[in-house]
Amino acid sequence: MMSNVFKLIKVGLLTTFRGQVGKKRKIQKPLIGVLILIAFLPLVFSMSEVIRFMYGQLELFGQGDSILAIGMLIASMVVFIFGIFYTIGSYYMASDIPTYLQLPLRPWEISTSRFFMVLLYEYLTMLIFLAPLLIGYGMAAGPGIGFYVTAVPVFLFLPILPLTVASIIVICLMSFAKRAINKDRFTMIASLLGLLIGIGFNFGFQTLIGSMEQGEALQEMLMTGQLDLAQKIARYFPGIANATKALADTNVLQLLIFIAVAAIAFVLFILVANALYFRGVLGLSQQVSRRDFNAEKAGGFVSRSPLGTYLSKELKLIFRTPIFFMNLVLIDILLPVFMLVPIFISLGADEFMAIKDQLMSSAPEGILLTGSFIIFLFISAMNGITATSISREGKQLYMMKYLPLSYREQLNAKMLSGMVVSLTGMSLMIILLTVLLELSLPLVFLMLLAGVNAVTMTRITGMFIDASKPKLKWDNEVKAVKQNTNLVLNMLAGIAMAAVAVIFLIFVSTSLLVNGLVFILGMAVINFLLYKLLQKKFPGMIERIE
Amino acid sequence: MININSVTKTYGSGIKAVDGISLEIRKGEIFGFLGPNGAGKTTTIKMMTGILPPDEGSILINGHDISKDPIGAKMEIGFVSDDPNVFERLKGLEYLNFMADLYKVPTEGRKERILELADEFEMTNALNDKIQSYSHGMKQKIVVMGVLIHDPDVWILDEPLSGLDPKSSYTLKKIMRDHADKGNTVMFSTHVLEVAEKVCDRIAVINKGKILFVGTLDEMKSTLAKDTSLEGMFLELTDDE
Numbered sequence: 001m002m003s004n005v006f007k008l009i010k011v012g013l014l015t016t017f018r019g020q021v022g023k024k025r026k027i028q029k030p031l032i033g034v035l036i037l038i039a040f041l042p043l044v045f046s047m048s049e050v051i052r053f054m055y056g057q058l059e060l061f062g063q064g065d066s067i068l069a070i071g072m073l074i075a076s077m078v079v080f081i082f083g084i085f086y087t088i089g090s091y092y093m094a095s096d097i098p099t100y101l102q103l104p105l106r107p108w109e110i111s112t113s114r115f116f117m118v119l120l121y122e123y124l125t126m127l128i129f130l131a132p133l134l135i136g137y138g139m140a141a142g143p144g145i146g147f148y149v150t151a152v153p154v155f156l157f158l159p160i161l162p163l164t165v166a167s168i169i170v171i172c173l174m175s176f177a178k179r180a181i182n183k184d185r186f187t188m189i190a191s192l193l194g195l196l197i198g199i200g201f202n203f204g205f206q207t208l209i210g211s212m213e214q215g216e217a218l219q220e221m222l223m224t225g226q227l228d229l230a231q232k233i234a235r236y237f238p239g240i241a242n243a244t245k246a247l248a249d250t251n252v253l254q255l256l257i258f259i260a261v262a263a264i265a266f267v268l269f270i271l272v273a274n275a276l277y278f279r280g281v282l283g284l285s286q287q288v289s290r291r292d293f294n295a296e297k298a299g300g301f302v303s304r305s306p307l308g309t310y311l312s313k314e315l316k317l318i319f320r321t322p323i324f325f326m327n328l329v330l331i332d333i334l335l336p337v338f339m340l341v342p343i344f345i346s347l348g349a350d351e352f353m354a355i356k357d358q359l360m361s362s363a364p365e366g367i368l369l370t371g372s373f374i375i376f377l378f379i380s381a382m383n384g385i386t387a388t389s390i391s392r393e394g395k396q397l398y399m400m401k402y403l404p405l406s407y408r409e410q411l412n413a414k415m416l417s418g419m420v421v422s423l424t425g426m427s428l429m430i431i432l433l434t435v436l437l438e439l440s441l442p443l444v445f446l447m448l449l450a451g452v453n454a455v456t457m458t459r460i461t462g463m464f465i466d467a468s469k470p471k472l473k474w475d476n477e478v479k480a481v482k483q484n485t486n487l488v489l490n491m492l493a494g495i496a497m498a499a500v501a502v503i504f505l506i507f508v509s510t511s512l513l514v515n516g517l518v519f520i521l522g523m524a525v526i527n528f529l530l531y532k533l534l535q536k537k538f539p540g541m542i543e544r545i546e
Numbered sequence: 547m548i549n550i551n552s553v554t555k556t557y558g559s560g561i562k563a564v565d566g567i568s569l570e571i572r573k574g575e576i577f578g579f580l581g582p583n584g585a586g587k588t589t590t591i592k593m594m595t596g597i598l599p600p601d602e603g604s605i606l607i608n609g610h611d612i613s614k615d616p617i618g619a620k621m622e623i624g625f626v627s628d629d630p631n632v633f634e635r636l637k638g639l640e641y642l643n644f645m646a647d648l649y650k651v652p653t654e655g656r657k658e659r660i661l662e663l664a665d666e667f668e669m670t671n672a673l674n675d676k677i678q679s680y681s682h683g684m685k686q687k688i689v690v691m692g693v694l695i696h697d698p699d700v701w702i703l704d705e706p707l708s709g710l711d712p713k714s715s716y717t718l719k720k721i722m723r724d725h726a727d728k729g730n731t732v733m734f735s736t737h738v739l740e741v742a743e744k745v746c747d748r749i750a751v752i753n754k755g756k757i758l759f760v761g762t763l764d765e766m767k768s769t770l771a772k773d774t775s776l777e778g779m780f781l782e783l784t785d786d787e
Contacts (some may be wrong), residue, residue, distance in 0.1 A: 184635070293672065307646075
């Protein structure tokens with residue numbers, strides 16, 4: 001039975017990666033690998049520094065180890081959120097799924113093979129979060145060799161639980177696909193609902209237990225070190241408390257419990273998948289069209305400006321294509337929210353405030369301003385809306401060339417679509433930060449300006465990268481956005497720029513005035529010049545594509 | 547009116563896909579562009595519509611040079627590609643409005659025009675559905691409608707009849723005829739010789755990037771001094787190469 005799963009994984013991996021191995025790629029692949037390493041080193045370094053700093057702050061309450069729990073919680077949340085998107089993409093939307101449906105395979109065999117393929121992606125994602133955590137903690141707490149030995153199984157088993165939870169939720173929701181008329185919209189709603197169910201369930205669970213301890217007493221317990229912060233956070237995702245203990249105390253029993261929790265969840269996943277996976281995947285393949293146009297009542301025959309109509313086309317295609325919507329819109333808007341909210345919830349208001357005051361008192365406004373630039377640079381770099389803008393045209397790229405709209409105007413419309421989405425996500429995040437950190441309005445305004453600069457910068461670099469070498473040969477949308485090196489390259493460019501900003505902050509200046517001049521005025525000038533350059537180069541870049 | 551002057555296109559591998567061709571496609575005629583697979587038909591059409599830049603030579607659409615005044619030239623053209631998979635997640639009506647906006651079709655009369663076209667191609671009921679849900683032939687129809695909506699002077703169609711049902715095929719041929727009769731230019735490529743025989747005023751035969759013949763069918767017969775079918779003449783022309 002299991003051998004079928006391995007065969008499917010092998011075929012799945014081959015179809016995913018073989019298409020990219022051509023003559024030219026042979027040179028590019030190692031080059032990209034080296035680039036990735038170079039770009040990630042400063043990131044890992046700077047994030048490790050942040051972890052070390054936070055460990056120091058938490059250790060003041062005797063809660064240093066809880067940095068491990070917080071880190072693993074964030075990693076689990078990211079795995080869960082990506083898990084919802086990856087699962088829908090890989091289990092339901094991938095173009096090779098119909099091929100497997102004809103073969104004599106059981107539902108759980110197909111879904112389990114997809115599970116492991118998604119897991120591989122998740123490991124890569126998790127590496128970004130866990131490497132700095134383990135290094136930073138290692139530097140600050142100076143644990144023994146046992147810590148690093150335990151870290152390996154913890155890393156391998158950590159994403160299994162959140163990914164099974166995401167998979168089970170998705171498989172249950174998608175089993176209703178047959179009844180939906182608009183399958184695209186259904187898929188998107190299912191993914192959103194999946195996220196809400198995951199978060200909501202934990203929230204309910206949390207408030208149930210959390211309400212037992214209240215207010216000032218709690219703060220006092222925290223101050224006097226009677227409260228185990230790590231334990232409290234860990235309720236959010238079962239297993240994290242065990243993993244934290246396993247890591248901090250090199251406790252083998254705790255490690256085994258942690259692994260057992262993951263194993264039980266995985267078995268549950270196989271049972272659910274075997275019962276419900278086919279219902280969803282078959283239901284989704286039944287196209288329904290209404291054919292109900294009423295010429296008498298129909299509206300929408302009003303003319304619009306070419307730029308407006310092109311922008312509207314871009315946004316419609318992004319919002320209506322589930323894979324595009326999830327990867328290019330939801331990620332930007334939800335990732336920050338879902339990363340901040342669980343920490344807030346799991347800590348509870350009082351502890352959060354205590355830690356916040358501690359952090360804020362050691363972070364002057366210059367740091368916050370630059371910090372917001374760095375955060376938005378990072379988040380917007382994760383979003384490939386412009387870095388896949390030309391790639392998404394695919395075989396229809398020729399339309400860009402024969403339509404009577406100048407390349408410059410098409411560029412403006414594409415950039416605008418990217419800005420609209422990213423700025424919406426950014427505004428949500430700023431509002432959230434303003435409320436959570438009780439920031440002053442003038443500072444918020446400055447942070448907003450720095451954020452706009454960060455977003456604009458990654459949108460421009462993304463367009464540069466994609467227009468110079470778009471990935472146009474794809475047969476399903478997943479390949480255009482998720483398996484697109486341009487997105488990764490732009491992510492690296494963003495991370496590299498963020499690293500420069502971190503170095504600036506650490507070694508050059510933390511003053512509000514200097515950093516404001518650099519990250520607001522200076523960056524605005526740089527962005528303006530970069531965009532002028534892009535406008536100049538863009539037509540030639542598009543013309544060269546054959 | 548389309549003027550193609552000594553146009554050459556060489557692909558990366560050094561093969562001349564189009565080799566110094568010159569053509570004049572006049573107003574008021576339907577011009578058929580014939581040739582076997584890989585002859586250079588699509589490459590020529592791509593250069594005419596601005597999708598590919600020519601390496602040498604120039605192409606004028608109603609006097610606008612496609613290289614020097616691309617927007618001016620493109621505004622004159624209605625182009626139907628051989629791939630009808632356009633913006634699959636737009637609804638039919640949204641696609642038509644998109645095309646109408648880009649080609650600056652005013653609000654006034656737009657609704658009537660769209661409904662008239664939809665009626666002609668029996669697409670009215672499908673206007674509110676996404677193109678994704680259309681059959682191949684319906685997709686073809688919506689693309690043709692997207693071209694007709696702005697009533698361009700010059701129509702360029704790449705294999706327009708493949709995938710159309712008999713009724714729509716008839717409708718399209720009739721619309722092409724009417725359009726040419728109003729003094730406009732219609733050029734289309736095809737593999738189907740019977741269509742060329744019935745519809746075209748003049749034809750060009752292209753093979754291996756070179757024009758082998760331009761003229762009417764009668765001229766072709768007299769040139770080859772044979773009274774066989776178009777198929778016979780076509781095979782003789784392209785086999786000699």
